[in-house]
Amino acid sequence: MKDLIQKLVESWGPSGYEDRVRELIRAEIADVVDEWRVDALGNLIAVRKPIRPGGMRVMLAAHMDEIGVMATYVDEKGFIRFTNIGGVYPLNLRGGRVQFRDGRVGVINREEKAEGDPTLAQMFIDVGAASREDCPVRVGDPAVFLRDFVDLGPRLVAKALDDRVGCAILIEVMKQLQDTPHEVVGVFTVQEEVGLRGATTSAFGVEPDLALAIDVTATGDTPEARKRPMKLGAGPAIKVKDRGMLAHPKVKDRLIETAERLGIPYQLEVLELGSTDAASIQTSRAGVPTGCVSIPTRYLHSPSEMVDYEDVTNTVRLILGFLREPIDLG
Ligand code: CO
Ligand code: ZN
Numbered sequence: 001m002k003d004l005i006q007k008l009v010e011s012w013g014p015s016g017y018e019d020r021v022r023e024l025i026r027a028e029i030a031d032v033v034d035e036w037r038v039d040a041l042g043n044l045i046a047v048r049k050p051i052r053p054g055g056m057r058v059m060l061a062a063h064m065d066e067i068g069v070m071a072t073y074v075d076e077k078g079f080i081r082f083t084n085i086g087g088v089y090p091l092n093l094r095g096g097r098v099q100f101r102d103g104r105v106g107v108i109n110r111e112e113k114a115e116g117d118p119t120l121a122q123m124f125i126d127v128g129a130a131s132r133e134d135c136p137v138r139v140g141d142p143a144v145f146l147r148d149f150v151d152l153g154p155r156l157v158a159k160a161l162d163d164r165v166g167c168a169i170l171i172e173v174m175k176q177l178q179d180t181p182h183e184v185v186g187v188f189t190v191q192e193e194v195g196l197r198g199a200t201t202s203a204f205g206v207e208p209d210l211a212l213a214i215d216v217t218a219t220g221d222t223p224e225a226r227k228r229p230m231k232l233g234a235g236p237a238i239k240v241k242d243r244g245m246l247a248h249p250k251v252k253d254r255l256i257e258t259a260e261r262l263g264i265p266y267q268l269e270v271l272e273l274g275s276t277d278a279a280s281i282q283t284s285r286a287g288v289p290t291g292c293v294s295i296p297t298r299y300l301h302s303p304s305e306m307v308d309y310e311d312v313t314n315t316v317r318l319i320l321g322f323l324r325e326p327i328d329l330g
Contacts, residue, residue: 001168001312004028005156006149008164012099014068014085014142015194018042021064025167025188032175033186043202044188048177054326055181059208059288060173060319061199061277062166062215063192066159067301068144069098071125071137078129080106080137083120086193090118092302098125098143104136105146145303154309155232161305163192165295165312166214172316173323180323189277196244199277203284210251210289210327212319213278216305217242217269217294228271230296232308235265236315239292244275245282250329251291258321264314269294289329293318 013021022044030036033046044064067086074080093108100106106125114122125143129135149158156165167188174186185206189198192215203211217237220228230237238255239247259266269292282290293315298306 001172002151002156002309004171005165005168008167009149009158009160011164012101012144013064013066014144015065015191017101017142018064018190021164021167022188025064025171028171029174029186039202039205041198041201042190043198045202045206046174046186048174048184050181050183051179052181055183056209056327057183057185057207058323059185059187059203059206059211059281060170061187061189061202061211061213061281062170063163063189063198063277064167065190065193066144066162066164067193068142069125070143071139071141073139074132074135074137076132078127078131078135080125080127080135082123082125085142087301088120089301090120090123093123094118096303097146099146100137100141100143102136106137106143147303155306156309157304157306159303159305161297161307162216162300165216165307169214169312169315169319173319176316176320177323181326182323184323192277196275196277196280200280200284203281203288207285208281208288210329211278211281212251212290212322213276213281213292214315214319215276215292215294216297216300216307217271218274218300219296219298222298230267230269232296232298232306233311234267234296235259236311236318237267237269237294237296239269239278239294242271242275243273244279245290247278247291248282248289251289254327255291255293255318255322259318262317262321264318264321266318267296
C-alpha cells in the first residue's frame with residue numbers, strides 16, 4: 001500500500017481542483033467496482049453491489065482535496081501575496097515551497113521587518129520573476145505544498161496525508177471487499193478542507209442508510225502536546241466526538257465490537273477541534289447514522305504530516321470487518 005499512498009500524496013489537488021487525484025483514483029478502482037460516476041461538484045462515487053441479501057446502503061467517504069494557498073496580488077517586482085485554501089498555519093510556511101498547477105515552484109518567505117506571530121498578510125511567494133509582467137502566476141492561481149513522501153519504515157511522512165491516506169484506505173477496501181450483504185458506496189469527496197462541501201452534496205445524492213468517514217485525527221504524543229488520548233501506533237481511532245459531530249452510538253459501538261472480535265488494536269477519539277465529512281453526512285436529508293474511523297496523524301496541516309503504517313493497514317481490516325455482516329441499529 002505504500003506505493004499507492006506515495007502516488008496519492010505526491011499528486012496535486014487543492015480544494016476545488018481535485019481532478020488529477022480523481023483520475024488517479026478512478027484508474028485504480030474502475031475495474032473492481034460495479035459502477036462509478038462523477039457528480040456536479042466533482043465527487044467520485046464508486047459502487048459495489050452486495051454479494052448476498054440482508055444489508056443496507058453504506059456510504060464510505062474520504063476526501064481527495066488538500067489544503068493550499070491562492071494568489072491574491074502580484075506586486076511590481078513579481079512577488080506574490082496569497083490567501084489560504086483551508087486551514088493553513090503561517091508558522092508552517094516560512095522557507096517552504098509551493099507548487100502551482102503548471103508545475104511552477106515558488107518559495108515562501110516573510111517581510112523582513114515583520115515581528116510577532118507570523119500572519120499570512122506578512123508573507124509572500126517568490127517564483128523567481130523579475131517583475132509583474134514577468135510573473136507567470138495570475139491572481140486566483142492555486143498552489144499546494146511541495147514536499148516529497150518519505151518512508152521511515154514503520155512511519156510515513158508526507159504532505160496531504162490528510163486525507164490521501166484515507167483515500168488509499170478506501171481504495172483498498174473497495175478492492176478487497178468480498179463477502180458483504182451491503183451495497184457499499186465509496187465516495188471520494190471534494191472540498192472537505194473548505195467546509196465539507198463535497199460530502200454535503202454527495203450524501204444527498206447517494207441517500208445512504210449508514211455512513212462512515214475515513215479521515216485523519218490529531219494526536220497528543222509529541223513534546224508538550226495538548227493532553228489527548230490519540231497516539232501513533234495504537235491502532236485506528238474510532239471517533240466518539242469532535243467539534244462538528246457526535247458519532248452515532250450504535251455505529252461507534254459496532255466498530256468497537258468489530259475491532260475486539262477481530263483482535264485489531266483500536267483507540268477512542270475525542271477531538272476538541274476540527275471535524276470531517278461525517279458531520280455533514282450525518283445531517284443530510286432526514287439524517288444518517290454516521291461514524292468515523294480516523295488515522296492518528298502528527299503535525300496535521302503541515303507540509304510534513306506523519307502516520308504509522310500499521311495503523312493504516314489495521315484501518316483497512318477494521319472497515320472490511322465492519323462491512324462483513326448485516327448491521328442492526330434497532
Ligand atoms: Co484537514
Ligand atoms: Zn481531512
